[in-house]
Each structure stands twice: as C-alpha cells, then as structure tokens.
Amino acid sequence: MTVVLDATRQTTADAPVAGPAPAPVVASAARAAEKPSLIGLERPALASALVAAGVAERQARMRANQIWQWLYHYGVTDFAAMTNVGKDLRALLAERFTIARPEIVTEQISSDGTRKWLLRMPARGAGRPVEVETVYIPEVGRGTLCVSSQVGCTLTCSFCHTGTQTLVRNLTAEEIVAQVLVARDRLGDHPGGRTPDGAMVPTEGSRLVSNIVMMGMGEPLYNFDEVKTALLIASDGEGIALSRRRITLSTSGVVPMIARAGEEIGVSLAVSLHAANDATRDVLVPLNKKYPIAELLDACRRYPGLSNARRITFEYVMLKGVNDSPSDARALVRLLKGIPAKINLIPFNPWPGSGYECSDWETIEAFADIVNEAGYASPIRTPRGRDILAACGQLKSESQRMRARERLALEAMVAGSDED
Template identity: 75%
Template sequence: MAVSLDLTRKGSNVTPEQAGIQQEDAVSVRVAPVSAPEKPSLLGLNRPELAAALARVGVPDRQLRMRVTQLWHWIYVRGFTDFERMTNVSKELRQTLADAYTLARPELVVEQISVDGTRKWLMRFPSRGAGRPVEIETVYIPEEGRGTLCVSSQVGCTLTCSFCHTGTQKLVRNLTSEEIIAQIMVARDRLGDFPEIDTPQGAIVPSEGRLVSNVVMMGMGEPLYNFDEVKKALLIASDGEGLSLSKRRITLSTSGVVPGIQRTGDEIGCMLAISLHAVRDDLRNTLVPINKKYPLKELMEACRNYPGLSNAKRITFEYVMLKGVNDSLDDAKELVRLLKGIPAKINLIPFNPWPGTNYECSDWEQIEVFADFVNRAGYASPIRTPRGRDIFAACGQLKSESERLKRTERERLEAAAHG
C-alpha cells in the first residue's frame, strides 16, 4: 500500500513513524511548492567564483578572503539558506547579499519513502533558458554504518543502454554545479544532517555520525559528458572546510567515456566505478552502446592507468545480471580474465524490472554460481541487495516513477474534464 502525505517544506523532516505510517507501507510525501528564485544563487560556486560574486556587490578586495571563508562555513557546514542568520557578517552586508543573491533550495516536488527506508526525491529546477523547468531524481540508501546518496548529473541521458529505463529518457540538458550540489544539500536538509548548534563556530558533523556519508554519481546521466560541472561540484563536496566528504567516499560511475577516466583521477581524485555489464564487445555494443566508440580493450587500458589505483583504491565494476544474456559461467570466467591485473571489486546487480523492458533478472541460484566463481578467483563480488524497488528508486529505474505520476495526473484531469 502506498500512502500520500502532504507537508510544508518547513515541517518536512518527519519520519514515517512520526506520521503514523506503518513500516510495511511505501510513502509518497508531496511537498508544498516553492517558487523558483529569480536571483542568482551562490550555491555551487567555487571559492574564486564566490569571491567574484562578493566583489560585484562591493565587498573590498582586502575582505574577500575572510568573507568567502565565512560564507563557505554558513552555506556548507551549517546549511543555512537565510543570510540574516549569518551572525558574524555585518548587518549591512547581509542585506546586500540577500538583495543580490539567493541560497534557496530547488523546488522539492515529491519525496517517496520505501518500505526498506530508501528515499527518493523528485526535484524541479528552472529551465536555464528557453523551455520548461526540468525535473531530476535523487536517491538516498541507508545501510549499516553508512548512508549513500545517488546523485544525478544530467536531465535524461544520451547513452540508451538497453537494460536501463533512465536511458529511454532523452537528454534535456546538463545539470550545473549548483544543481548537483543542491541534491546533497536537500538530502541533508530532509534527513536533519546539518548541525543544529546556532553559533558561528558550529559543530562539523563527523563522517561516522553523518546520515549522508557517501556520494555516488550514479543517478540520471553520464557524469563524464558533463565533466566540468561535475568536477566543480565534487571538489566543493570534498572541501575540508565545508561538506568535507572524503574523496574515498565519493564515487563517479561512467559507462566508459575513456577520455574522461584519466581526467577524473587527475583532476577530481575520487573513486571510480565502471558500468561494465558485458565481457564481449558484441554483447556490450547492445547493452552499453557507447562500447562501439570505446571498446573493451580501450576501456580496460584506461582502468589499468587510473591515477592512484591500488588495492586500497580499487575500481568498482558494476555488472547487472540479465537472465540468459550475460550470466553464464563462461561469462564469469571471461570477466576474471578481462580484469586480470586491475585491483577491482565487482558489484553484481540483480536486474530491476521496469515497464516495457525485454529483460529478466537472472535466477538467484545462477547469480550465486557466478558470484562464487568470481570470489574464488580473488575478487570481491557482493550481490547488491535491491533497494527501493517499490518506489522505482532502484538501479536503472530513475525517472520512471515521476513520469508515471505525471501520466496519472494527466489521466485524472482528462477524466475530470469529461465529467
């Protein structure tokens, strides 16, 4: 059973239990709409860009470094969206900043809470030009000892991977650094993950105490086709004086944009994941069509040369288990051969079905046979537990639920119009 709950943004940090909802129910939380801000945002600017923004409103050069440090703390350590609360900034400057800029979050349209605790947020951003506002989805997965936030980098996707529902959505546009960082900020807002001590110093939440401890660029889109904005956002996320996420807790997942892999290691320094899914070029050409441009030989060479690669900094290879397609013992043997010499972990992902798909999930017994062989060859090969399937938040399902909601709303309006 799905349960809908209307909340204002101010009072939205409510748990299902607080709302009187049983754990076996999936929850859809509709959040009161918020008008899109017309002023430019300071969110997602790096330090030089933030300094330039302050200079434009008259902050003297001699104060820029100090003011950037102050704002960086209030924005990223404390999560403030109101300049008036920044008590170590002069009242005059607070008003000047409020008149010129905003720190407002994107419009949060719907929050869905799975029976397993997974949360999915549908966020709406301005059009950034001609056209309509755009929507993306972000997923939070609570696990033992950590909480992982799956962040989107594009609206839609160009890669058309045949097993992925997100790949059926046409690319609308890249997300900006502001919009990527905003997903982290919204998640921490909703989960109560910012410190509450109202002093200028505040309390930086330790990694082990955070609800959002890990970030994976595995949401909608191909991050390496939006490299510059993704890079800026992830460097802000890993800044030690702000959100302070360890680069070892940030993972960028690519379907195999080979030229961007070296740049990721050199310029971002985060962990790397590869959406592999097949061990032969002919099959991967169908499952992950970018393979036609960057075949397996080139992809594996780029992985072997990834900066900082070691047993302590392994590459994760994601492998969706498709019945009768890529799940044979021969496939497992070829996978081991393909990854020889690469410090790696293989995530085996039971296929998550979506309306209209032609694929089925491998039988559980076959997944275990596959995993056992890879394990015996010396590679960790955990079978990823499907999370958030009831709210279409599982791997490869993003955006489908929001489209279903739109379709349902259209059908409701059409029925009402016809009396």
Template identity: 70%
Template sequence: MPLEALEKTALETYVAPARPSLVGMSRTALRDALVGIGVPAGQAKMRVQQLWQWIYVHGARDFDAMTNVSKDLRTRLATHFTLARPEVVAEQVSTDGTRKWLLRLPGDGATGAESRPHEVECVYIPETDRGTLCVSSQVGCTLTCAFCHTGTQRLVRNLTAGEIVGQVLVAKDRLGDWPEGTPPADGLVPTDGGRFISNIVMMGMGEPLYNFEAVRDALLVVADGEGIGISKRRITLSTSGVVPNIVRAGDEIGVMLAVSLHAVRDDIRDELVPLNRKYPIAELMEACRNYPGLNNARRITFEYVMLKGVNDSLADARALVKLLKGVPAKINLIPFNPWPGTKYECSDWDQIEKFSEFVFDAGYSSPVRTPRGRDIFAACGQLKSATEKLSARERMALRAMAMTE
C-alpha cells in the first residue's frame, strides 16, 4: 500500500457562516469578537467573563437569557453571532444505560464535492463512579484501520472547535447536567451530587491528531475551570499513532493520552493500523516515552483490540510486556465488535482472560473493557456507520422520540 493511500483526503473545507457561533471560541477570540462589534476594549474582559459563565456554566442557548448583559449588547450579539450547537437528529438509549446521539452540525457552510448538512455521533456511558462522554473530531475518519467500522467511511471534513465543544453542550442539555437542568427519568443520577459528565474521551469518529488545532482549542475550553471545568486528568485523547503530534499534544493540551496499539509486530500492525507503515512501532513508542508529564500518576493507556488468531497469543502478551518496559502504562483489552463484512473474529473469552492475567502479573493494569451500547451500535468502532443505513422513517421516529423526551 503506497503511503499516500494511508490517509484519506477531506472532501470538503469548512466555511464559517455569516453569523458564527460563540460556542468553542477561546477567551481571546471571544474578546476580539466583542471588540469587533463595538464593545470598548476596557469592558471586553468583563463581558467575556459574563458570556463565558452563561455559555459554559448555565448552558444558555439564547442571548436574551443573559439577564446581567445590557439589552443593547444582547441585540448586537444576536445581530452578529449565534449560540448554535449541533441539533439532535436521533437519540438511542441502550439497555445498559448508554446513550447515543446523532447530531446535525449547525450552519454547515462547507464547500466541496459533498457539500450538505453533516452529522456526527457522540456517546454517553454512565457508570457508578463516573459519566464518560465519547466525542467525535471529524465527519468520517482520516484513517483506514482494518478492524474499525467507522474507518470504512469517507473523510468529509474536520470539525471546528465549536462543533467539538458543542457536542459536550448538547449532551449536558439532554442529561439536564446544568445547575437549572432536569435529569432524564431513565438516566443514572449521580448519588454524590456530582455531574453526569465527569470524563471526556476523544475516541469518537475521526483521528483527533489530524485535526490538532481544533481539538486543542476545544479541549482547553472544556477544561477551563471557570466554565465546563473538566480536569485535564479526566480528559483522554486517543490516537492511532500520529507521531509528530503526540509530544505536541502533551505540550499544548496536557490531557491524558491513549494509543490504539493493537499489535506488537510491525507486520501485523501494518495490516490492522495501516498508518503504522508511516510511523512504525519503534517511532510510536519513542514518542510515547517522550510524552510531556508522563509518570506513574499520568500513565498512557494502550488500547488493544482482541482478534482471534491475530494478536491474542501468549507470545503476543510477552512481546507487549517487553515493548512497554519502562513506560508508565495501562493496557485496555477490547473485545472485538464484529460488523458485517469484517474478516476478523473476537478472541475466545478464556484466551482474553489468559492474556490479561499474563500482562497483569507482569505489573501492568490490564482491564478488559466491558462492551457498552452494542444494541444501539454505540460500541467501539461502530459510530455512525449503522445509523447512516437507517431508513428515513426510522430516522424520523428516532428524532421524534428525542424531541419529546
């Protein structure tokens, strides 16, 4: 496979609408936007703080809700900007409590061969001690990982910082995760007074490190302590191994890192994760060892999908332990989610347990990830592919359910 075939080319380029959304703007960009509509520079800092609180603490969706902002300024804001976030097209709730939202991007002004409104998915996974939101970074995916159903999609375009942050705001809307919000009756309500969304993982559609600037800017907004306020230790960015941007992510974002490893030999990883042909395992591991802030309290998570007869032998387990020697690490073992047309099978459960036990005995945490949301195609590697195949009638029914809940 030629190197140029490892990464897809985006079909579209995003063009901002005439009235851009303030969602996702940095404090500096928000200040510049205010000054641009006539707010005196001396007042801009105070106004930025007011808007920040309304957007990210109270979840305001309309400028008129901002009662401590003058009516004149609210009118000017509404003339030049919006507070648009993605629209819920469909919502599905799994028997295990997992929620998946199909989201239509607001004011999509993209230009290109596929120019039209686009949709992404994000997934909320409730657990007794946390609530994790899985967020997308691209419409489609840059890469072509052989075992991943999402990777079979075309790459349409990168998401903006606002579209990434917007997914978090929509999830908070749907979960009632605001001070004035009302939790859903069928949701898992935190018993300690905590928030529904306590963790963010950039593990949805797309390769985050091929949309670096937007992902960086979005995660810095999400981590801002005076807004959404999710600790960087509770935000995980997952990459298939875009080596040049790994250390940069540590320097400029400072969140936790997860690496989709899936194999310990280059010949196997070349097949499973074709990007390995460009950035082989040795280069990837060197970048991981140099990840800023890496220590036993900030370990790298290595994701390892268990494929029967491909990468699940005890010899593979031994090689994995040797490969990670000296790296503060945790290994997530992921039972493979079969999808129509795939040639791979999930490893037998007893083999997964033997593999996990060997890695654990070598001193590494090696939990087996419990599959979540399989009944609504929300499991790892399944995002959007199944939803795209729903009939118009099915999609309308799901949308109606989302709007009435």
C-alpha cells in the first residue's frame, strides 16, 4: 500500500489510513518563522531564553526543567498543556516563543509499512523554507527513525540519490530534533499513545521510535555542533530518553571528526565504506580522495569505547560488477582485521538516473558467506520502502531548486550594487 498525504488532500491506493495532519502541524511554518523556537535548545540556553523573556533568574532553571520534560517526554505542541507551569508564564511563553512542528508536506506509507515524511522547515533569517525527508522503518520489536542532518549533501557519492542534490544548508538542532517529534506525533508514540485522529496505540509499554540513525540526507559530521546538540537531547534521560546505544551516527569518513563524535556524543558509529580498495572507493565515495581507507580505519580503531560489545558498523552497498566479487569480500575481511565490527550488506536501491545495478541475490549471499566465515556478522539488509523512494540512498528533496533561485537573486542584487 502506498499512501500520499498532504495538508489539503489524501489519496490512498487500496486502503484508508488516518486522516491528514492536524491543523496546528500544517500551519506551523509561518508561526515558527515569526517567533524563536524553544525546541533544540540545550538546558542552559533554554533557561537563558526564559530570563530574556522576563522570568526571574532564580526560577528560570526550574522552569526550564519543567518545559524540557513537556517538550521531549510528553511531546506537547501547545504551551497551554504544560499544566504545572503557571498560567501567566504559559501566556508569556505563547507570546514570545513557539514549539510548533515543521509542516508535513507529504506522508507516504510503503506496502511494507515504512513511512516517509517530507517536512518543510520554516524560513531562517532572509532565507526561504527548506524541505527534508525523514523515514520510519517498523520492525519486529523495534522501530528505527532515519533522520536527516543537512538539506542536500556535499559529498556526491555516486550511488546515492541525495548526492545528486547539492548542499542547500545545514539543519539546526531544532530541525533535527523536530524530525523525531513529528514521527512520534504521527505514530502516537508520546505518553498517552494517540495518533492524530485520536486512536489509541497499543504499545504495551514499548516505544515505536526505539532507535535513531543519522543516515538521512547529509553528512552529520559536517554539521557537528547541531547534530551533537540534537543527539544529546535525544539521549537525555528526562527528554526523549533513548539510550546512546540505540542511536547511530553514520559518516562517509570525515576522519578528523570521528574521535570527537565518540568523546562528545558517545553514540554508536557506522561508516559508509562500500569498497575495500582506494581506487573503487574514490569513485563511489569521493571523500576517500581526501581521507583514504587507511586513515579512515586508523580513526575507527581509535574510536572511544570501541569493544566487542560496542562494534562499529561498516555499511557496504552491493553494486553489480563493481564491488561484489569473492575477491572483494576477502579483501574486506583483511582490511577490517582487528576492528570489532559488523558489516551491513545493503542491496543497492535504484533511483531515477542511477547508473548502477543491484548485485544478484546469489552474489550477495556468497559475499556474506565469506565475511561470516571470517567471524564477522554480515546481515543482508532487507530493502524497505523502495516503492516510495524511502530506502537507503534514495532520499532527496526539491530545495535545491529553491536555493538556485535565491542564488540568482542574490547575484543580481550584488551586480546592481556594483553598478551603483
């Protein structure tokens, strides 16, 4: 089943689904652009914002802790719902700040249950709204949310659809955290367990969003500070409260930032490897020309907290005739010797205009057998959401076109100034 949902209409291929996003979500972009948001602020910054709004300094820390819990544990979207906060303060907060969500432009539901949201983030400063994609993958006993860190990407990995969209801008911590909150809203994953149409969600105490992977649009380590803030909020015990072991940051190999990620964020690490030699990886992941495999693996060996209980995941997309031979598998095993690791084999997910084909299933299984026999777990990732372009490497938004118009307008303005 594929469902497309937007702010004004809903079309369903073969079955009804929950109604459209509630009006407060759809109408949020304009409000968020008018007022600063409290979402995505670290506790000290949240307290400082309250002081600047007129809250007594001696009360600001306590109030910040209360608001923090309402924002992230309960997921409220209206200051009026913060019942242990005084009425006058709630009115002040509503006047000065917003906690509105991004606009849900479309929601697509795959035949396998995977959901993809196209979210429109409100304009920042003189800029325009931008759009990113976020994907939820339901599995037995868990649910994984794939979160974006940038609009577009600078890395141009040749097998990745996002790489065909140049970087528009980094996302803020607010915009990264908001993706998690929107997913929990739509799934009814906040305490109380209700979906937007009011239906109860029978979770039996479990969480629908149990895992986060920073594997959406963009390279997280090129937006380090905002990603760090967002993931520390996600792992805060009084906030979204996900274990850091259930949060994975994926990088294409920004070597100088890997140690900092381990020391300052402390989440699980995944590395988009995809080749066992520099010649092949230079083509698939052009960043390899700057940080070749030997440097990348040295950084992985030094990753803080690395152990057999906390392995690095190496992602390896299976491309027919490119990196999928038995000799490639044996080279990969030799390359990773001594690194506590798991190797995720990812069948290539096609996208319009891609020049690659997915390896045959027998080839993938033979590759996995070689890796397994060497002592490495090498699960073959089941493609999810391919029919809605929600699978690994398929995400992209149209914000590139918007950025191009902005750039042309800016160039014209500058040219006019020069003439004056």
